Amino acid sequence: MNHPRALPDWNTLATLGDDELPLLDTALLIARDEYPDLDPAGYSAQVDTYAEALRPQLEGDVDLPARLTAINRYLFEEVGFAGNNLQYDDPRNSYLNQVVDRKLGIPISLAVIQIEVTRRLGMPLDGVSFPGHFLVRLPVDDGILVLDPFNKGRPVSAEELRERASPHLGGQPPDDQQLLQILAPATHRMILMRMLRNLKGLYLERGDWERVARSADRLLKLSPDTAEALRDRGLAYRELGYAKGAREDLARYLQLLPEADDVESVRSALIDLSGSPSRLN
Structure with missing residues (x-):
């Protein structure tokens, strides 16, 4: 039996530190605006279930990249999470309850699932607010490993990262220092605000002014x-x-x-x- 799970209060979030914001619970708080009857405890328990199913596979002397490969295989092949290429602009891709229910999302919502499961297993996975397409990163011995949650968590090379960033930098590929700045870990506040900006943009395109106002209001609750x-x-x-x-x-x-x-x-x-x-x- 699930016990009631209290989600954060919108009116307190601006006072919390950028990484003190609870990522999963605040993402569910965003979803509750659209789905007021969602069960937060149920979705949190589902993420716990994914982590517990993976835990036996990660025992022993397994290095971080191999552990992450096992996690991605489980999430994207066994459980079946996938990027929604056919309906990328469907707002449901940004509401975490719908992402868990439908196993479909956009890069940032899939990243939140990946981050939450991976951190439950003691691995320091972070988001990357990369221009155009959200990514995740894991520190390794010789640098960082960057992965694409929209494409089953596959690794992204430095060359491909430069190609992806170039259109957002006036056509010029970033040098090493610029690329490292772009790949800086995204705070929880940055992740949640990007989720809300995505929703606001979708509703602006549709002229859904009530939801534009709501999404903008929630952004202001996070950063006034x-x-x-x-x-x-x-x-x-x-x-x-x-x-x-x-x-x-x-x-x-x-x-x-x-x-x-x-x-x-x-x-x-x-x-x-x-x-x-x-x-x-």
Whole structure:
């Protein structure tokens, strides 16, 4: 029988250190916004079950890369987690309960499963907020091993990493120092904020303003002065008819980024809102 599991309180998360944020529980907290009846204890127990099934395979004198190979074989071949190539933009790929239920995800949600299982087995796996495609990393004797959770956890060479990063750096491949900076471990806050940004972007494309506002609001619970989240929540509030909230958010955005590229369009939106009655839709 599962005992009730209390998820974190959104209103306390900003006060926690970047890695004090509980990764799995906060990811489930994000999912609970969309799936209010989800059972947090059940999903946590499922991750525990994966780790316990693996533990006997990792006993004895097995080096880290071999241990990680066994973990990936289990997660991506036996259990069947996979990258959702056919419906990459399906929001369910970003909600951890759905990722566990459907065994489908995007790089960052699959990485969270991989990280949580691996850390339960005493291995220091970290996320990497790589441009375009989230990765994971493991320290080894001669450096770091970088893996791609979207592609069954396969290793990614330094050459391929440079090729992947190049389009995000003006077409120039990163040098060794730049690449190491890009491959720095992602904190839990960085991971969770990237998950929320992914969701916000999907809902922006769909014009789902209620969920845009929600995703932006959750970003601000994690990091209250995130300028782009203030802007997007303000624009969503405008679409939802909440003029007072829209004015406050957009004005704060301009305070934080007075030289932003979109400053004129945001000012224009503020002017349009200046005569709007304050009402909450």
